[in-house]
Amino acid sequence: MATEAGGAVAAVAPRVARPAVPPGLLLVLPLLLYLLVLYALPVAGMMLRSVAEPHWTLANYAALLHDRIYALVLWITLRISLVVTIVVLLLGYPVAYMLARLPPARSNLLMILVLLPFWSSILVRSYAWMVLLGRNGIINQLLLASGMTSEPIRLLNTTFAVYVAMVHVLLPFMILPLYAALRGIDPALLRAAASLGARPSAVFRRIVLPLSLPGISAGCLLVFILALGFYITPALVGSPRDLMMAILIQQQIDLFNWPLGSALGVVLLAAALGTFAVFTRVLRVEQTFGRARA
Amino acid sequence: MTSARAVPRWLAALASLVLFYLVFPIFVIVPVSFSSGSYLSFPPPGWSLRWYANFFGSGDWEGATWLSIWVGLSVTVLACVLGTPAAFGLVRGKFPGKRLLNGFVLSPIIVPGIIVAIGIYFVYARLGLIGHPTGLVLAHTCLAVPFVVINVSAALYGFDERLEQAALSLGATPWRCFWQVTFPLIRPGVMAGAVFAFITSFDELLVALFVSGTTAMTLPRLMWQEIRQDIDPTIAAASTMLLALTTALLVSVELLRRRGETLRNA
Numbered sequence: 001m002a003t004e005a006g007g008a009v010a011a012v013a014p015r016v017a018r019p020a021v022p023p024g025l026l027l028v029l030p031l032l033l034y035l036l037v038l039y040a041l042p043v044a045g046m047m048l049r050s051v052a053e054p055h056w057t058l059a060n061y062a063a064l065l066h067d068r069i070y071a072l073v074l075w076i077t078l079r080i081s082l083v084v085t086i087v088v089l090l091l092g093y094p095v096a097y098m099l100a101r102l103p104p105a106r107s108n109l110l111m112i113l114v115l116l117p118f119w120s121s122i123l124v125r126s127y128a129w130m131v132l133l134g135r136n137g138i139i140n141q142l143l144l145a146s147g148m149t150s151e152p153i154r155l156l157n158t159t160f161a162v163y164v165a166m167v168h169v170l171l172p173f174m175i176l177p178l179y180a181a182l183r184g185i186d187p188a189l190l191r192a193a194a195s196l197g198a199r200p201s202a203v204f205r206r207i208v209l210p211l212s213l214p215g216i217s218a219g220c221l222l223v224f225i226l227a228l229g230f231y232i233t234p235a236l237v238g239s240p241r242d243l244m245m246a247i248l249i250q251q252q253i254d255l256f257n258w259p260l261g262s263a264l265g266v267v268l269l270a271a272a273l274g275t276f277a278v279f280t281r282v283l284r285v286e287q288t289f290g291r292a293r294a
Numbered sequence: 295m296t297s298a299r300a301v302p303r304w305l306a307a308l309a310s311l312v313l314f315y316l317v318f319p320i321f322v323i324v325p326v327s328f329s330s331g332s333y334l335s336f337p338p339p340g341w342s343l344r345w346y347a348n349f350f351g352s353g354d355w356e357g358a359t360w361l362s363i364w365v366g367l368s369v370t371v372l373a374c375v376l377g378t379p380a381a382f383g384l385v386r387g388k389f390p391g392k393r394l395l396n397g398f399v400l401s402p403i404i405v406p407g408i409i410v411a412i413g414i415y416f417v418y419a420r421l422g423l424i425g426h427p428t429g430l431v432l433a434h435t436c437l438a439v440p441f442v443v444i445n446v447s448a449a450l451y452g453f454d455e456r457l458e459q460a461a462l463s464l465g466a467t468p469w470r471c472f473w474q475v476t477f478p479l480i481r482p483g484v485m486a487g488a489v490f491a492f493i494t495s496f497d498e499l500l501v502a503l504f505v506s507g508t509t510a511m512t513l514p515r516l517m518w519q520e521i522r523q524d525i526d527p528t529i530a531a532a533s534t535m536l537l538a539l540t541t542a543l544l545v546s547v548e549l550l551r552r553r554g555e556t557l558r559n560a
Contacts, residue, residue, distance in 0.1 A: 024387015028395060031380040031439065039402060039436040042413030049416065091312045098301050098309040112544070113313045117320055120540045121497040123514050124533040127521055128319040131326055131530070138322060141337075171316055200302070229406025231500060236521065246408040246500075253412050253504070261412060269409050276404055 043269070050262035060263035070248075074267065077245045080234070081227035084166045088174045088223050089216065091167065096178035096215070097208075100185075111179075118172035126233045129165040130156060133237065161237040169233055170226060174219035181215025182208070221279040225272050245271075320537060327530035345531040354516060355532065362496055362513040365427055369434045369495040370488050376435070377442030377491075378484055384443065385450040400440045407500040410436065415504035425507025433505060434495040441494060442487035449483025449554065482554030489547050493540075 050060050064070045095114070099107045117125065132138050133155040140152040155161055185208065193203045231246035238244075245268045252261030301309075327345055329338030349355045384396050402410065414433045415424075423429035457479070461471040477484075499514040506515045513532070520529050 024383040024392070025389045027379040027383030027387065028399070031376040031399060031443075032395065034376055035399065035402075035436060035439070038414070038432055039410065040398075042417045043405070043409060044413075045416055046409065046413040091315075094305050094309040095312050098306055101301050110313065113317050115544055115548075116541065117316050119493065119544050120320060120537055121514065123497070123499055123517055123521075124323070124536055125320065127517075127529060127533055128323050130521070131322055132319055168315065168319060171312070225404050229408060231408055232518075246406060249408050249412065250503070253415065258416070265409050265412055268406055272404060272406055 046262045047266050047269075049259055050266050053259040060259045063260060064263055064267065070264070073243050073245055073248050074271075076241075076243060077228060077268075078271075080162060080166070080230075080242065080244060081224050083163060084170060084227050085220050085224045087163070087167050088170050089220060092171055092174035092178055092219065093216075095171075096175050096182055099175075099179050100182035114172050114175050117168070118176070122169055122232050125169055126165055126236045129161065129168070129233075129237050133161050133164075156237060157239045159239065159242050162234050162242045165233050165237045166227060166230060170223045173222045173226060177218040177222065178212065178215040181212045181218075185211045217279065221276065225275055228268065228272050228275070323530050323533045323537070326527055327534040329527050329530075332526060345527040348528045349531045349535075352528075354511070355513075355528070358511045358513045358516040361427060361510060365430050365434065365512065366492045366496040368431045369438050370492045372431065372435045373438040373442045373491040374484060374488050377439045377487060378446050380439075381443045381446035381450060385447050399443055402437050403440050407437070407498075411500040411504045414501060418505050424505055425509035427510050429505050430495075430502060430510055430512065433501045434498055435491075437498065437501070438491035438494040441490035442484070445483045445487035445490065446480060447483075449480040452554075453479060482550045486547050486550050486554075489543050489550075493543060 051058060099110055099114075102110070130137075134140070135152045135154075135156070137156070139155060140149075143149045144152065189207055189211075190203055193207055194200075198206070229246050230244055231250065234242050234244045235247050245264065249261050249264045249268065252258075252264060325338060328341050328343065330340035330342035330344065331338055380399060384392065384399070410433070414429075418424050418429050453476075457475055458471055461475045462468070466474065497514060498512075499518055502510075502512045502515040503518065506512060513536075517529055517532055520526075
């Protein structure tokens with residue numbers, strides 16, 4: 001930014017170096033106060049409730065350790081999130097790769113196919129899977145018509161349905177950061193490697209893959225954290241065996257089991273923030289993360 | 295990274311399959327919504343508009359739609375008013391703890407929705423705000439404001455500050471400089487943030503599930519209730535209209551993005 005023109009302007013008007021906006025903190029203050037009162041304080045209140053009701057106690061956490069169901073739900077949540085993240089990465093990479101290598105006009109057009117699901121409501125998309133996978137749904141109709149089964153098979157309210165629908169909902173969150181990373185790779189590098197005799201597989205393994213690593217880690221982080229807190233999709237298409245943390249918390253709150261529900265909330269929050277901290281510390285993905293949703 | 299024959303055929307085929315998987319389920323809802331049958335059978339036994347008639351004929355759906363629009367617009371205004379100046383401070387300001395503050399402001403994106411929902415539920419239960427649209431607006435704004443901050447920040451990072459310096463050196467007051475130079479240039483970012491904020495509120499279910507009560511029924515909340523009770527195709531009609539709205543907003547943001555690029559390169 002510090003070009004000659006800028007310097008000249010500054011020299012002409014030294015009194016008004018950069019006063020277009022008064023410096024910083026004051027501008028952030030209203031939002032900061034708003035979020036402290038309406039977001040941080042309520043979350044802190046929930047955390048407090050997990051140890052302070054009806055009096056100071058760790059009994060709620062002891063209960064979480066004591067009954068195996070809670071550890072099981074945490075395990076189910078982590079397992080589903082991990083599997084979904086891996087599948088989303090494997091399916092998302094080819095799409096991002098193709099979009100990044102097509103000429104801009106065509107890739108912009110195909111990008112709409114990624115952005116449309118990204119923008120439409122999770123509720124609508126989960127409902128679509130109920131329509132597809134239901135007993136009289138399209139997939140069963142196709143299976144029946146083709147003679148592959150003689151009666152409808154159970155697809156909805158299974159773990160399979162949870163995976164299929166969650167992968168569908170979360171795919172755009174992987175494709176977008178991957179695309180940004182792949183788009184940023186200088187094509188001259190690929191041409192140079194190829195002209196020096198590298199086979200396509202070697203070009204991919206030794207140039208494209210390493211350079212897209214920031215996109216991979218940003219996408220995996222985003223998808224994994226979002227999956228941890230999933231409620232709508234598993235509640236609609238899953239079976240009772242796919243009880244995820246968010247559903248369990250909601251059930252506890254509904255049963256007026258507020259302290260225990262709060263303790264579960266603290267566990268989920270710790271899992272999400274812990275994942276974020278580890279990822280950003282180890283892989284330094286913060287910047288790509290910001291850009292991914294920008 | 296563009297070159298003409300750079301994508302092997304097998305890869306293009308695989309990617310096309312994934313794209314099909316992404317888009318197909320969404321469009322399945324559309325024919326179902328025009329079905330004349332009362333079950334979710336496919337292909338529909340015949341065509342009719344009865345589920346749309348049902349949607350518009352029932353006060354419940356209409357009331358929920360208007361409430362969601364109203365809450366969404368209020369959230370949009372509040373989030374832009376709070377988020378735009380904050381983005382300025384976070385991009386251009388110099389003060390200790392800026393990175394930490396930036397992380398805090400963006401954190402509602404990664405904190406699971408259920409956590410925010412129950413935290414707010416406990417507070418509202420005590421204050422008697424359950425079932426008030428105001429409560430929904432206040433809570434949704436927390437979830438929507440990061441998107442305004444992200445979009446306005448992105449616009450500010452691509453901003454050529456020499457334009458402001460020129461305006462000021464030619465005698466414009468800072469106020470005039472802001473409204474005549476700065477704001478027009480970052481407006482695409484603010485508007486993209488506004489659309490994100492509206493969608494965030496309009497689609498939000500978890501907070502609504504806890505604080506809507508019975509008197510502030512939003513559209514997602516009503517859809518949720520109907521889906522869980524019985525899935526008659528009125529939900530498909532509602533979903534189809536939501537898809538149409540989404541598509542319209544997507545197109546408008548895409549146009550805003552292009553306009554932003556032209557303005558910046560001009």
